[in-house]
Amino acid sequence: MLLLLIACTAMLQAADPTPAGSTAELKAIKGSVQLPSGWFLHEEGEDGLSVYQITREKVESENDPFTAGLIISVTTKVPDRNSMKPSEYAAELLSSTQDEGGGELKKTTEGDYIVYRAEYKIEADSGNVEVINLAKANDKTGTLYFLTWQAPMAEEAKMGPLREEIFKSLKLDPTY
Numbered sequence: 001m002l003l004l005l006i007a008c009t010a011m012l013q014a015a016d017p018t019p020a021g022s023t024a025e026l027k028a029i030k031g032s033v034q035l036p037s038g039w040f041l042h043e044e045g046e047d048g049l050s051v052y053q054i055t056r057e058k059v060e061s062e063n064d065p066f067t068a069g070l071i072i073s074v075t076t077k078v079p080d081r082n083s084m085k086p087s088e089y090a091a092e093l094l095s096s097t098q099d100e101g102g103g104e105l106k107k108t109t110e111g112d113y114i115v116y117r118a119e120y121k122i123e124a125d126s127g128n129v130e131v132i133n134l135a136k137a138n139d140k141t142g143t144l145y146f147l148t149w150q151a152p153m154a155e156e157a158k159m160g161p162l163r164e165e166i167f168k169s170l171k172l173d174p175t176y
Contacts, residue, residue, distance in 0.1 A: 023169075026052055029074045029145075030176045034169035036126035036162060039069070048076040068151040068159060070166060073170065075144045076176075078137075086144040087114040092145065094118045099132060112138050112174045113145075121153060128153040134167065143176055 005166045019036035028050040028133055030044070035041055035054060041054040051062050055069030062071070078086040095103055097118040106117045113136040122129045136145040147167070151159040 001033075001090060010116075024054070026072070030170075030173035032169075033072075036166070037059070046148045046176045048081075052075040066150075068155065069149070070163075071081070073146045076142060078142050078144050080142070081164070085139045086137035087139050090114070090116050090137045090144055094135055095132055113172075114139065121139055122150075126152075130159075131155060132163065136172065138174065138176075140163060141174070141176060145172060 001022075021039065023032050024035040024041045025032050026043075028045050032056065038056075038122045040053075040055050040058045042055070042062075043058050044051045049062050050073070052072040052074075053059055053062060053066070053069060054072070055066040057066045057069075061065055063173075065161045075081065075086075077083070078089050080084070091105070091107075094116050097105070097120050103119050108115045108117075116133075116135045116137075120131055122131055129150050132147075132149040134147040134149075136147070147170075149163050149167075151163065
């Protein structure tokens with residue numbers, strides 16, 4: 001009986017993803033994030049744009065599908081590219097989620113960053129998907145960090161806390 005209890009406990013612990021896996025260095029942007037155990041990191045970048053995918057499934061390119069994970073897109077020199085401050089560009093990008101049935105656009109600050117957050121769901125044949133966009137705009141450096149989280153809504157009880165831990169673990173260089 002004791003062995004059965006130990007085996008069940010071990011299975012539950014293995015099935016519960018935590019961001020305690022390892023710290024992934026995001027060298028191109030001078031940052032880091034906690035990578036959950038068993039998850040994958042894929043990086044692509046060119047011409048001042050860096051894209052990181054942190055996913056439950058292994059992906060080979062930014063176009064590969066995945067069921068749960070985070071995409072971090074980092075754009076430098078936003079004023080030169082879009083003729084607006086990163087915070088203005090972020091607000092414009094996220095206002096489009098309101099058209100998709102998104103909830104309230106929330107605005108906060110974190111040090112040098114103006115942060116916007118929008119949450120909405122996408123109906124899919126395989127079940128509803130929760131999408132959370134988080135934009136961290138640094139108007140001083142001209143850089144925009146745009147995060148998109150997606151996961152099946154049926155897994156929100158497990159994935160919600162994991163998502164927030166990953167968001168919290170993201171370390172960015174405020175001079176970048």
